[in-house]
Amino acid sequence: MSSDDLQSIVDELAERLQRSVAIDDPSIRLLAASRHFGDEDAVRVKSVLNRSVSSEIAEQALSQGIAKWTQPGNVVLGLEGCLPRLCAPIRCNGLLLGYLWLIEGVPPLDEPQIALAAEAATRAGIVMYRRLLLHERSKARHEAILRELVSSDSATKVQAIEDLRAEQLFSEHAVCLQVVAVQCVGNDGGPTAPQEVALEVAVEDGLRTVPEDTYLTVAHRSRAWILLVQEQSPSRAQLDALSHRVRSRFASLTDGTARVVIGIGSVVCRLDLVVDSYNQALLAVRTATLVPTTGGVARWGELGPYELLLRMPVENLLAASHIPALDALAKEDGQGVLLETLEAFFDYAGDVRRTAEHLLVHRATLYHRLKRIERLTGCSLDSGDDRLTLHLGVKLRSFASMYHGDTGPAVG
Incomplete structure (x- = not known):
């Protein structure tokens, strides 16, 4: 296993300290965990099984200001069955990339052990920063292809289709494509910077409800759209779960002065028809924005007379x-x-x-x-x-x- 792998960093530190170690992302979602040494508590066991912790635990941890820490410190959550923890922030080039966690036991961690944890967090920061750079480059490339895929220029669209096939992002059996549009509304002066970040986080969180490697996204300020690519048409339950999670996550991250509405296009079976689902999703978003009875989520094919009105020049x-x-x-x-x-x-x-x-x-x-x-x-x-x-x-x-x-x- 490479020494530049997060799991190897976690396992090496765990063996040296004879304590269980875990690494979370900035949203307190588990990325890597070592084996246990008898020091685990119910929260650690549950987080390993579910790959995440409850929103209550995450909020309690973040409320202690760990996102601003630059050195390891102690976190006491005050929940039944939850032991105190050492939290070592994982940073690189000034960016917060995650947290390394050790459960405090008996005897408590001493200064040399804390220094080892800080060193491991630094190594993890380098690994995660490299991954971030690769992810951002790949994301920018895929966003550019998606924008071209819905272009009005035929040559540009044909090139985007060829690029998507060359990237081999999806299973060759994935023939159901559907666009979901997301819009932040409610601010006459446009979205604030925190709301722009909240929208991207909410969309990312919502996509956890669908299988990995079955979607691409484009996001810009107050707007985003998702291309779902699956072997079968996404079920209504899937789309409901995605929509609910995006909307609820955005609401939990903002002050209530803005809200998110969602428009869902129809399913198409060819890449050159994605633009149709895209246009339908955008028109559905307009309906969700203007018609309260949609509940903030509008589906093309269920808009009644609004579909006729929105098609007018x-x-x-x-x-x-x-x-x-x-x-x-x-x-x-x-x-x-x-x-x-x-x-x-x-x-x-x-x-x-x-x-x-x-x-x-x-x-x-x-x-x-x-x-x-x-x-x-x-x-x-x-x-x-x-x-x-x-x-x-x-x-x-x-x-x-x-x-x-x-x-x-x-x-x-």
Whole structure:
């Protein structure tokens, strides 16, 4: 086994100290572990079996500031059955790459043993930094190929297909391809740096729900997209698990001022058709952004009339969004309260109770607003034609606002 291998570093230190050793990545996910010497506790055993620890344990460890450490220190988690630990941060060129862990036993670790742990962490840092450089180069190469794969230029797309085949990234039997688009929304001024990092971490974490070596990703600031490549179409349960994990992970890493929405394209069977799934996923993301009833996740093929609206040429959509009745309403609705009320009323199929709950208003207030909307628009909400006109108009206005801003989900 090479001395430049993480496992050999862990095993060598464990044999010298006669204590079990483990190395985690910066998110407290296990990368390597030695055999046990009778010093293990329930947390170590579980982490080896599951290759990770619970979010509660990870958060407790990180809350002690270990991400800023430059020297080994003691960590006491205060959980039942969890022994104190020595944590040696793994760094190289100023980057935090992980943590080396030793369980404190009897007798406690002395200074020479701690120095050996620090030396092993330094060696591990060099190994992990080399891996990081190789990974980043490979990632950049694959991102470039994916961008070219969905290019509008035929020659560029053909070259991308040839490059993907030459890379031999996937099984020759993998014939089901599907794009999942991810978008960070909620910040008028664009995502903050922590939110950009949170999005990449969330996507990476979400991909742990799918088999390894069955995907490629592209990420840029507030946007990302994933190409799933499998022998069979990803199941609904798989896509639900991926979507849920990305959204929940992003929420746990941010302050709630932004959220993540997801659009899922259809399955295609050839690389030259990936662009179709890609475009569908982007349109689905727009729907997930604008339609609350999607729950933040929209699938192409399940969007109903929104698929027709989103296929309209931009200039036609912008022109159609100017409906006289809604223009009159907007003129008198300085804060946009009435338009918001009308959209919610339609989103909840005219259900007064659910609409009022969504808007956090009393039903009497909602009825008052609806009457005012009828007066200002000259439309009756009891008329099917008037409701259809207003409902389409509200959605067209929302979609038009997406094109006016710079919040589209395209990743190129």
